[in-house]
Amino acid sequence: MAHDHDHDDHEHSELSDTQLRVRALETVLTEKGYIDPAALDAIVEAYETRIGPRNGAAIVAKAWTDPAFKQALLADASKAVTPLGHISRVGDHLIAVENTAKTHNMIVCTLCSCYPWEILGLPPIWYKSAPYRSRAVKDPRGVLADFGVTLPKDTEIRVWDSTAETRFMVLPMRPPGTEGWSEAQLAELVTRDSMIGTGVPKGPK
Amino acid sequence: MDGIHDMGGMDGFGKVEVEQNEPPFHEKWEGRVMAMVRAIGANGGLNIDMQRFSRESLPPVVYLESSYYQKWFLALERSMLARGMIGADEIERGHSLHANPPLSRGTFAMKDVERIMTRGSFAREPRAKAAYAVGDRVRTKNIHPATHTRLPRYARDKAGVVERINGCHVFPDTNAHGKGDNPQWLYTVVFDGRELWGPDSDPTLKVSIEAFEPYLDRA
Numbered sequence: 095m096a097h098d099h100d101h102d103d104h105e106h107s108e109l110s111d112t113q114l115r116v117r118a119l120e121t122v123l124t125e126k127g128y129i130d131p132a133a134l135d136a137i138v139e140a141y142e143t144r145i146g147p148r149n150g151a152a153i154v155a156k157a158w159t160d161p162a163f164k165q166a167l168l169a170d171a172s173k174a175v176t177p178l179g180h181i182s183r184v185g186d187h188l189i190a191v192e193n194t195a196k197t198h199n200m201i202v203c204t205l206c207s208c209y210p211w212e213i214l215g216l217p218p219i220w221y222k223s224a225p226y227r228s229r230a231v232k233d234p235r236g237v238l239a240d241f242g243v244t245l246p247k248d249t250e251i252r253v254w255d256s257t258a259e260t261r262f263m264v265l266p267m268r269p270p271g272t273e274g275w276s277e278a279q280l281a282e283l284v285t286r287d288s289m290i291g292t293g294v295p296k297g298p299k
Numbered sequence: 300m301d302g303i304h305d306m307g308g309m310d311g312f313g314k315v316e317v318e319q320n321e322p323p324f325h326e327k328w329e330g331r332v333m334a335m336v337r338a339i340g341a342n343g344g345l346n347i348d349m350q351r352f353s354r355e356s357l358p359p360v361v362y363l364e365s366s367y368y369q370k371w372f373l374a375l376e377r378s379m380l381a382r383g384m385i386g387a388d389e390i391e392r393g394h395s396l397h398a399n400p401p402l403s404r405g406t407f408a409m410k411d412v413e414r415i416m417t418r419g420s421f422a423r424e425p426r427a428k429a430a431y432a433v434g435d436r437v438r439t440k441n442i443h444p445a446t447h448t449r450l451p452r453y454a455r456d457k458a459g460v461v462e463r464i465n466g467c468h469v470f471p472d473t474n475a476h477g478k479g480d481n482p483q484w485l486y487t488v489v490f491d492g493r494e495l496w497g498p499d500s501d502p503t504l505k506v507s508i509e510a511f512e513p514y515l516d517r518a
Contacts, residue, residue, distance in 0.1 A: 113326070115372070128402055129407045130409065134330075202307075204305065205449060220318070222367045223312075252505045254507050
């Protein structure tokens with residue numbers, strides 16, 4: 095117990111140290127005229143409220159219901175998504191890759207944490223963690239098992255390592271039993287992980 | 300550099316642990332760090348490749364023990380110190396004590412926020428035609444620069460196929476060191492799992508990297 099208690103105190107003081115150091119740096123940068131703290135507030139707020147996996151889910155649902163959009167998305171995702179500024183301010187270099195009965199796609203960044211922020215928001219901790227980054231390129235089926243996903247033995251697994259400024263999103267397969275569903279209904283089935291390739295969309299209830 | 304960040308294929312890190320309903324930030328300071336990094340980057344202080352190299356250059360033990368945004372913070376502080384944008388005495392005091400040249404695009408202010416919500420372009424005008432075409436067989440180079448590179452260790456000296464040409468982009472290997480955009484053609488190169496991991500590899504596995512032309516030779 096005494097040891098645990100000491101350990102807790104240690105972690106607590108480390109955390110406070112980081113908080114203090116971050117605050118000090120922000121003050122220095124503000125006084126130097128490098129940043130306006132109000133602009134930092136606005137960036138944080140955007141990622142807390144506006145930019146997240148719902149953006150990507152809307153794009154997937156549109157691709158499931160609009161064959162011309164799907165074709166355009168797979169041909170040039172940045173070009174296809176740019177007119178949808180209300181959904182995502184995607185910018186350049188987005189590549190959408192399609193899951194089929196034959197091929198399952200997974201996205202990773204083994205070197206750091208490259209991730210399609212404009213489509214999915216900030217990456218979850220696991221995506222940036224050593225277990226995922228180390229194993230995704232070597233044992234993707236083992237990684238999928240950690241997510242409770244099992245694929246047929248003969249499905250080709252294609253892992254995309256994001257080693258440059260190109261960014262990837264997976265277009266998952268539309269769940270069966272959703273014929274006639276609206277884009278809004280379908281978007282509810284699209285999970286963040288299904289667009290990274292570590293999950294599949296939810297099924298119809 | 301052959302650093303701890305280059306994790307592809309390493310064993311021993313264990314299971315992927317998923318946090319349910321994870322918030323964008325777990326602590327307020329994490330959001331401040333993310334925003335500072337974006338702001339300093341966007342207004343010309345440090346480019347993305349400099350920031351990546353600074354994170355990679357953290358001592359391996361620090362890299363592994365620090366949380367994600369701790370790494371971002373430590374790397375930001377280090378690279379601003381190294382470039383003379385801030386002083387150690389200022390960090391100590393928590394206040395600006397010296398005059399420094401402004402960022403090339405000035406103070407990062409409210410007017411700049413919307414600009415960074417749209418991802419910027421890394422495409423640059425090519426200086427030559429692409430050396431490879433889709434379908435070409437290539438071999439990645441066996442290189443081990445002590446400087447920044449985006450060719451992961453597991454994919455060096457491996458035979459693969461050009462699958463896509465993604466345009467001509469800023470070359471991170473020079474941009475990280477302030478040596479300019481040096482635009483290079485960027486390809487998606489796909490490898491068979493067995494080429495990367497040997498005969499015991501999952502036979503259904505294919506892995507691609509985004510490879511700049513200087514990383515490749517014709518196979």
